Amino acid sequence: MAKIHVTTKINGEDAEFLCEPQQTMLDVLRDELSLTGSKEGCGSGDCGACSILVDGRLVCSCLMFGAEAAGTEIMTIEGMSDGDTLHPLQQKFLEHAALQCGFCTPGVLVASKALLDANPNPTEEQARYWLAGNLCRCTGYDKIIEAVMDAAAEMRGE
Amino acid sequence: MNYLGKDVELKVVGTRPIRPDGVEKVNGRASFGADVAVSGMIHAKVVRSPHAHARIKSIDTSKAEAVKGVQAVITGADLPDIPSEEAFVGEGPANFREMSHNVIARDKVLYDGHAVAAVAANTAAIAEEAARLVEVEYEVLPHVISVEEAMADGAPVLHEDMFTQGVDPKPTKASNIAKRVEFKLGDSNAAFAKADVIVERQYTTQPVHQAYIEPHACVVSYNPDGQAQIWCSSQGQFMVRAFCAKLLGMDIASIRVMPMEIGGGFGGKTLVYLEPLALALSKKSGRPVKMVMSREEVFRGSGPTSGGTINVKIGATKNGRIVAAECETILQAGAFPGSPVGPACMTAFACYDLADVTAFGYDVVSNRPKVAAYRAPGAPISTFAVESAVDELAQKLGMDPAEFRLINAAKNETKAAYGPTLKDIGYVETLEATVASEHYKSDLGEAPKGKRRGRGVASGFWFNIGGESSGATYVNEDGTVSVVSGNPDIGGSRASMGMMAAEVLGIDVSRVRTTVGDTASVGYSFLTGGSRVTFATGMAVTQSAEEVRDDMCRRAALIWEIDAEAVEWRDGAAHPAGENAGKFDPLSLSDIAAKSGRTGGPISAKCSINAQGAGPGYATHICDVEVDEETGHVAVLRYTAIQDVGKAIHPAYVEGQMQGGAVQGIGWALNEEYIYNKDGGLDNPGFLDYRVPVASDLPMIETQLIEVPNPRHPFGAKGVGEVPIVPPMAAVANAISSATGVRMPNLPMSPPRMRAALDAAKG
Numbered sequence: 001m002a003k004i005h006v007t008t009k010i011n012g013e014d015a016e017f018l019c020e021p022q023q024t025m026l027d028v029l030r031d032e033l034s035l036t037g038s039k040e041g042c043g044s045g046d047c048g049a050c051s052i053l054v055d056g057r058l059v060c061s062c063l064m065f066g067a068e069a070a071g072t073e074i075m076t077i078e079g080m081s082d083g084d085t086l087h088p089l090q091q092k093f094l095e096h097a098a099l100q101c102g103f104c105t106p107g108v109l110v111a112s113k114a115l116l117d118a119n120p121n122p123t124e125e126q127a128r129y130w131l132a133g134n135l136c137r138c139t140g141y142d143k144i145i146e147a148v149m150d151a152a153a154e155m156r157g158e
Numbered sequence: 159m160n161y162l163g164k165d166v167e168l169k170v171v172g173t174r175p176i177r178p179d180g181v182e183k184v185n186g187r188a189s190f191g192a193d194v195a196v197s198g199m200i201h202a203k204v205v206r207s208p209h210a211h212a213r214i215k216s217i218d219t220s221k222a223e224a225v226k227g228v229q230a231v232i233t234g235a236d237l238p239d240i241p242s243e244e245a246f247v248g249e250g251p252a253n254f255r256e257m258s259h260n261v262i263a264r265d266k267v268l269y270d271g272h273a274v275a276a277v278a279a280n281t282a283a284i285a286e287e288a289a290r291l292v293e294v295e296y297e298v299l300p301h302v303i304s305v306e307e308a309m310a311d312g313a314p315v316l317h318e319d320m321f322t323q324g325v326d327p328k329p330t331k332a333s334n335i336a337k338r339v340e341f342k343l344g345d346s347n348a349a350f351a352k353a354d355v356i357v358e359r360q361y362t363t364q365p366v367h368q369a370y371i372e373p374h375a376c377v378v379s380y381n382p383d384g385q386a387q388i389w390c391s392s393q394g395q396f397m398v399r400a401f402c403a404k405l406l407g408m409d410i411a412s413i414r415v416m417p418m419e420i421g422g423g424f425g426g427k428t429l430v431y432l433e434p435l436a437l438a439l440s441k442k443s444g445r446p447v448k449m450v451m452s453r454e455e456v457f458r459g460s461g462p463t464s465g466g467t468i469n470v471k472i473g474a475t476k477n478g479r480i481v482a483a484e485c486e487t488i489l490q491a492g493a494f495p496g497s498p499v500g501p502a503c504m505t506a507f508a509c510y511d512l513a514d515v516t517a518f519g520y521d522v523v524s525n526r527p528k529v530a531a532y533r534a535p536g537a538p539i540s541t542f543a544v545e546s547a548v549d550e551l552a553q554k555l556g557m558d559p560a561e562f563r564l565i566n567a568a569k570n571e572t573k574a575a576y577g578p579t580l581k582d583i584g585y586v587e588t589l590e591a592t593v594a595s596e597h598y599k600s601d602l603g604e605a606p607k608g609k610r611r612g613r614g615v616a617s618g619f620w621f622n623i624g625g626e627s628s629g630a631t632y633v634n635e636d637g638t639v640s641v642v643s644g645n646p647d648i649g650g651s652r653a654s655m656g657m658m659a660a661e662v663l664g665i666d667v668s669r670v671r672t673t674v675g676d677t678a679s680v681g682y683s684f685l686t687g688g689s690r691v692t693f694a695t696g697m698a699v700t701q702s703a704e705e706v707r708d709d710m711c712r713r714a715a716l717i718w719e720i721d722a723e724a725v726e727w728r729d730g731a732a733h734p735a736g737e738n739a740g741k742f743d744p745l746s747l748s749d750i751a752a753k754s755g756r757t758g759g760p761i762s763a764k765c766s767i768n769a770q771g772a773g774p775g776y777a778t779h780i781c782d783v784e785v786d787e788e789t790g791h792v793a794v795l796r797y798t799a800i801q802d803v804g805k806a807i808h809p810a811y812v813e814g815q816m817q818g819g820a821v822q823g824i825g826w827a828l829n830e831e832y833i834y835n836k837d838g839g840l841d842n843p844g845f846l847d848y849r850v851p852v853a854s855d856l857p858m859i860e861t862q863l864i865e866v867p868n869p870r871h872p873f874g875a876k877g878v879g880e881v882p883i884v885p886p887m888a889a890v891a892n893a894i895s896s897a898t899g900v901r902m903p904n905l906p907m908s909p910p911r912m913r914a915a916l917d918a919a920k921g
Contacts, residue, residue, distance in 0.1 A: 005220065007324075007351060009496065014397070021281070022283075027702075028296040030193075035186070036189070036192075036193040036263070036497045036887075037185070037187065038186070038187020039190070039192075039371070039372065039421070040192070040373070040450075041371040041372065041373070041421075041453065041845075042453040042844065043452060043453060044453065044843050044846065045845050046453075046735070046844060046845035047453075047845055049370055049371055049384055053523075059827035076186070077186035078184065078185065078186045078187075079186075080186075080760055086184065087182070089182075090184040090185065092182040092371055093184050094176045094177070094181070095176065096810070097174070097274070097650070097808075097810035097813075097814055099180070099183055099184070099425075100648070100649040100811070101370070101372070101419070101420060101422045101649065102179070102183030102184075102188055102419065102421070102649060103371045103419075103421025103422060103649060104371045104421075105183050105184060105192060106184075106186045108576040109184060122856075125854075127853070128853040128856070129853075129854045131853040131854075132850075132852040132853050132854040132855075133852075134246055134852075134853070135371055135845060135852065136371070136426070136853075137369050137371055137422050137818070137822070137850060138369055138422055138649060138818045139813070139814055139817060139818050139821075140814075140818045140819075140821030140822075140851075140856065140859050141817075141821070141851075141852075141853040141856055142813075142817045142856075142858050142859045143810070143813075143814060144853070145815070145853065146858075149740060157292055158467065
């Protein structure tokens, strides 16, 4: 079958790629575009390690076809910091030791950004439910929640 | 030397700097096993058995080989037949021949998911398609899943050449019982006569998977000159090298293993699955080969930890002294021998000072994936049973469970049932901290209608190990320092290595960069496991930094033309030791580094040791639950982990180990289990149906670090990573008992089981 030519925007820059019709967005990011920050932990939308934003919406990129990226704006973990300046969430994750192995971290950070974009002042419970789709096996989530709440406070200027 | 004592002022150890590998882990640039790409790389997939137990009659690979883009197909016949030999590296008992047969089946498949062939092709999609065309003819055999079935008379036998070890007389008939072990002190049988109260009960636990989020992955390049390079995520680059060399019949020096970032392991990455297959495929195809497991393959084809059946009997006097204790632990090993039954028995009563105690157990094979290490292997299983029984005994005696444990607690000079006399332990301190804690004294609050609240405590023990480790310290030309560790960093150890070196050298930790060396760039290190890295590799790194520091004193002496003994190292610089040494301005590390060419050349030191004297870890956890009487759902409302950590080098990562371990234990307690169907197939090989805890299941996990230093480590460190998973199952079960009056002896305490138990109690 012929490959599909897709034109899209990734991390603020125009991008184009060729993909097989059945290729997932995760495989396109990792294999075609060398953006390996998004991880495959399950391939079934259960772990959240491949989380990206599509037109601002939180999506498991393993559940999306590459071809569906056409005409959208995608944000991956590689687009989270502003040049050399880390996003406040990234900085707080480092300060709070909110990562151990770091494999789930890109997905957790993207999902946390989506949370704070939608709700700059979440309660701990709201943060826990929002991040319930992102599995972390190392931390027990404690320091992740601390970091998200601290980043939210800082971004609100508190 | 050591840096203990009250007069030693630590500037780096005990602080919370940002880890050296942090930024690349928050911006997506860290490179894990599956992120590697090399020139000319192709992709391979494994063909796995759909049967729990079957004889392989034939394998026809011709159709797969005919697919356009397929480069090589291998079966068990492509790996050398190697003799039975005990593995000399790795965690837990293992045998190279069995390892080889686990990596790829020979004449029989022994579990659903057992590898039988592998296909390498230009793309992963082609490899997957061709793998489906490998035709395997099976003769399906009767299978056994549970230990009870496996031990029954007339059970289908997995290995015709396996005779139970450790029993007298030696059996003449093959069985599924690989061995019996026993640890004993005094005469427990007779001592029960002294007991006023006895608790005796059977408990069961289910196999649970380590469930690291990163599936196994590797890239292997075998070159025509017989040299191979392996990039993979594992808990030991030297383990991968040795196992691959053995399984492929290669020299160790012909394999170089590059440790990639590891996305969680918890013991599950202490052995090989894909690497030997990728090596054989690379050799056959002449191309570098990449292999990545799917999540389903991780569940079906890699090792969970054992499920077990545990029979416990404990007797105490009415004033609360335990006088006799016995524990029988039967563990599933999976398809090949090697369950952690030894450590399960050894740890069962290690929290207590007992004169008359017996712990024995059986290692039993059945048609399940071969178990792998999982955080404190064996201890959580026996401890769930013993700590539940201890709680029940306290209930019967009408005593506070923490006070009851204090009466019986192991202390310094206690002779443990498994052999040694305990030294420098902090178990009593964890219990005292429990009793004194705000959590333990707090009110549970009123439960909403239809729900009940309760609080439980439980304790746990883990040996912690030392062993062979290497580290190196290099002073760079500009006065920065490179530290190389021989162990994959699974939870922040690069940070603690760099901190210990910075402390020794008296410089800011930001000037030290720690990396994990590949097998050709650092000396041998036993794998990352047994909570050993901060202890043993930390000791090697500390000693290498000390050697560098002493060398810099010698260099300063040369520059000043005085005796080396007349120089001392202080605050990152060489100083004359006293008035008599002469008057010189201090020479900083940077000054000495800049002049190293004139004082003897580059400044560096390597250290390889066999670290002895690891201090055992003890923990006590407090858990509050709320049980929904209608649904049987158990919510954890509040949780505190209290642990003797020796000395926390980087307290945030120590807390992280405690929190992560506690939460894995909560998952083990409430949800996680392998579910097999009647055909011996695994029914829940995915995160949807194998449910690990998610953020909304949990409260914050409070931690309290108790520091009873281990004098055999320069900074007093003890292993901290494993003991946190030991107490949670019993802590949750004991909390449920206190909430509902119902004792839950079978894990997981999932909603259907909880509801059924509540219904049964109502009558």
